Amino acid sequence: MTRYVLGRVVGVVFILLAVCLFTYLIFFKLSPDPAVMICxxxxxxxxxxxxxxxxxxxxxxxxxFWEFLKGIFVGRDYGSVHCSAPCLGYSFQTNxxxxxxxxxxxxxxxxxxxxxxxxxxxxxVIGGLISAxxxxxWWDRTAMGLALGGVSVPxxxxxxxxxxxxxxxLQVLPFPxxxxxxxxxxxxxxxxxxxWTVLAxxxxxxxxxxxxxxxxDTLGENYFRTARAKGLSRVLIMRRHALRPxxxxxxxxxxxxxxxxxxGALITETVxxxxxxxxxxxxxxxxxxxxxxxxxxxxxxxxxxxxxxVVDLVYTAxxxxxxxxxx
Amino acid sequence: MTDDxxxxxxxxxxxPTGRGPVDVVKNVSFTVGRDDTLGIVGESGSxxxxxxxxxxxxxxxxxQTTGSIRLDxxxxxxxxxxxxxxxxxxxxxxxxxxxxxxxxxxxxxxxQIEEMYRAHRGGSRRAAHRVAxxxxxxxxxxxxxxxxxxxxxxxxxGQRQRIMIAMALCCSPSLLIADEPTTALDVxxxxxxxxxxxxxQSTTGTGMIFITHDLAVISSIAQRVLVMxxxxxxxxxxxxxxxxxxxxxxxxxxxxxVPRIDDEVPSESRAG
Numbered sequence: 371m372t373r374y375v376l377g378r379v380v381g382v383v384f385i386l387l388a389v390c391l392f393t394y395l396i397f398f399k400l401s402p403d404p405a406v407m408i409c410x411x412x413x414x415x416x417x418x419x420x421x422x423x424x425x426x427x428x429x430x431x432x433x434x435f436w437e438f439l440k441g442i443f444v445g446r447d448y449g450s451v452h453c454s455a456p457c458l459g460y461s462f463q464t465n466x467x468x469x470x471x472x473x474x475x476x477x478x479x480x481x482x483x484x485x486x487x488x489x490x491x492x493x494x495v496i497g498g499l500i501s502a503x504x505x506x507x508w509w510d511r512t513a514m515g516l517a518l519g520g521v522s523v524p525x526x527x528x529x530x531x532x533x534x535x536x537x538x539x540l541q542v543l544p545f546p547x548x549x550x551x552x553x554x555x556x557x558x559x560x561x562x563x564x565x566w567t568v569l570a571x572x573x574x575x576x577x578x579x580x581x582x583x584x585x586x587d588t589l590g591e592n593y594f595r596t597a598r599a600k601g602l603s604r605v606l607i608m609r610r611h612a613l614r615p616x617x618x619x620x621x622x623x624x625x626x627x628x629x630x631x632x633x634g635a636l637i638t639e640t641v642x643x644x645x646x647x648x649x650x651x652x653x654x655x656x657x658x659x660x661x662x663x664x665x666x667x668x669x670x671x672x673x674x675x676x677x678x679x680v681v682d683l684v685y686t687a688x689x690x691x692x693x694x695x696x697x
Numbered sequence: 698m699t700d701d702x703x704x705x706x707x708x709x710x711x712x713p714t715g716r717g718p719v720d721v722v723k724n725v726s727f728t729v730g731r732d733d734t735l736g737i738v739g740e741s742g743s744x745x746x747x748x749x750x751x752x753x754x755x756x757x758x759x760x761q762t763t764g765s766i767r768l769d770x771x772x773x774x775x776x777x778x779x780x781x782x783x784x785x786x787x788x789x790x791x792x793x794x795x796x797x798x799x800x801x802x803x804x805x806x807x808x809q810i811e812e813m814y815r816a817h818r819g820g821s822r823r824a825a826h827r828v829a830x831x832x833x834x835x836x837x838x839x840x841x842x843x844x845x846x847x848x849x850x851x852x853x854x855g856q857r858q859r860i861m862i863a864m865a866l867c868c869s870p871s872l873l874i875a876d877e878p879t880t881a882l883d884v885x886x887x888x889x890x891x892x893x894x895x896x897x898q899s900t901t902g903t904g905m906i907f908i909t910h911d912l913a914v915i916s917s918i919a920q921r922v923l924v925m926x927x928x929x930x931x932x933x934x935x936x937x938x939x940x941x942x943x944x945x946x947x948x949x950x951x952x953x954x955v956p957r958i959d960d961e962v963p964s965e966s967r968a969g
Contacts, residue, residue, distance in 0.1 A: 591798065592793060592795060592798040592799045593798060593799055593800055593801040593802070595755060595793070595799070596791075596793060596799045596800070596801070596861075597801070598753075598755055598785070599753055599755060599785055599786060599790070599791045599793075600785060600786040600790075600812070600813040600816065600864070601781075601782045601783065601784065601785030601786035601787055601813070601816055601817060602782075602786075602812060602813065602816050603782070603816065604778075606812065606816070610801070610804070610812070611801055614803050615801070615802075615803055618803070689802075689803065690802065690803060690804075690805075690848040690850075691848070691850050
């Protein structure tokens with residue numbers, strides 16, 4: 371088991387390194403000259419040269435990449451300015467440290483992701499489970515019809531409709547502003563409930579259909595029939611012999627979906643004006659703010675790769691067949 | 698014949714299909730005495746397994762059952778799911794065809810025996826754990842104290858079927874229904890399982906219904922035989938009677954299909 375974990379960790383390091391290199395090449399070599407970007411409209415050739423010098427842009431590309439990597443772990447100097455580790459550079463637009471920008475916005479994205487995940491897991495799994503048990507009834511048909519509809523609605527449409535109805539027309543909710551929980555828990559909840567819902571609807575519908583299909587499969591399994599033939603109580607049969615096998619595969623998908631969201635919910639955050647990683651990504655792309663784009667991409671890759679490893683480890687705990695072969 | 702432990706009268710099972718209801722078991726009657734083994738034979742789709750599932754009320758949704766099923770004089774047909782629960786596994790238990798898929802891959806075999814024991818007998822987990830170890834020992838699983846905490850996929854096919862049998866017998870039921878318990882196993886393991894069943898039956902006095910399509914197996918284990926064809930019971934009598942003097946054409950056809958050692962072998966296959 372230890373060897374397996376170590377192997378995975380080494381793999382993760384290599385994947386992240388590869389992602390770093392590719393992102394670096396794409397954003398620093400294939401996009402417009404960063405020195406020109408920083409210099410702005412009133413620019414002289416001398417100033418461009420000095421910017422290139424400070425940013426190390428006139429060095430070979432691999433040296434630059436090495437400096438970038440080193441910056442993340444030990445910090446680096448831009449001329450007279452010291453950028454302490456973890457250094458992801460400074461925004462071309464605001465001159466703010468990219469690391470500070472991320473740490474300021476990450477809590478918003480995490481709040482959005484966690485809240486949405488709780489909603490969609492509850493709604494999706496419970497809805498799917500009831501549908502599977504009541505297979506073929508009006509409840510099942512209605513719920514699955516709604517689920518199909520829900521998957522099909524783009525979340526920016528849903529976001530705008532909700533915002534228009536609840537905030538503008540009925541005025542039951544305030545405009546989302548991402549307040550701190552400690553300051554005003556009620557306002558915090560009211561601010562986030564719309565983003566959570568918007569983000570959760572699509573996933574909840576998907577998970578409901580998935581749960582339903584998995585549970586129905588499990589109800590047809592021979593071991594489910596054995597459990598009934600053993601005279602176990604209905605609750606025990608459902609919990610042990612239907613739910614556990616049916617929900618285990620869902621962990622995998624959930625891990626990946628959730629990890630993906632930690633890197634920022636681009637559309638939802640942008641529509642609701644929430645200052646999270648997703649909105650930062652959208653803004654930086656619009657303004658070609660390369661250090662920020664680079665950092666956001668790396669962060670998303672980091673979460674997805676780590677999420678993948680966590681899912682695999684959790685899976686070995688959940689499914690004994692995987693556990694025994696992996697040791 | 699000893700007194701009748703288990704009586705089935707005029708059992709009819711109707712399943713809903715796309716083309717309307719179909720009778721998959723038609724007016725089947727039989728009895729099983731204490732210590733007795735009834736063999737039910739027939740080809741696939743003859744209604745053997747449906748008969749067995751009807752006994753425990755485990756038929757697919759929408760199935761309808763009429764007739765009478767009595768265990769020790771108590772009528773089982775028409776009982777609610779809750780009432781049948783105390784019969785399932787406790788008074789009548791079942792061993793299925795494919796032992797790998799019949800055991801839940803997510804739990805240790807010990808837990809799967811324990812949960813059944815505790816559902817009917819209650820008691821602590823520790824006590825149930827001891828019962829599970831004893832049950833495994835009785836069916837000849839080596840090192841049961843350690844193996845009880847292993848998962849189904851860590852056992853061989855024959856061992857898995859032994860575990861299913863151990864589980865089925867852990868509450869000392871009065872009737873054991875074995876639905877093709879040896880079909881998924883190779884021939885040597887088959888013989889061992891049959892031997893085990895016969896031995897356990899002689900020590901526990903459990904009545905048994907043994908379902909199979911294999912006449913050779915039936916002849917070695919059953920005192921009485923019921924032959925089924927397309928849902929009908931075409932022949933019913935003692936094993937001796939059915940094998941030596943079959944009255945129905947279908948039984949004769951089945952018996953003729955069994956390869957015999959003194960059969961004429963076509964010359965070309967002998968050369969090959």
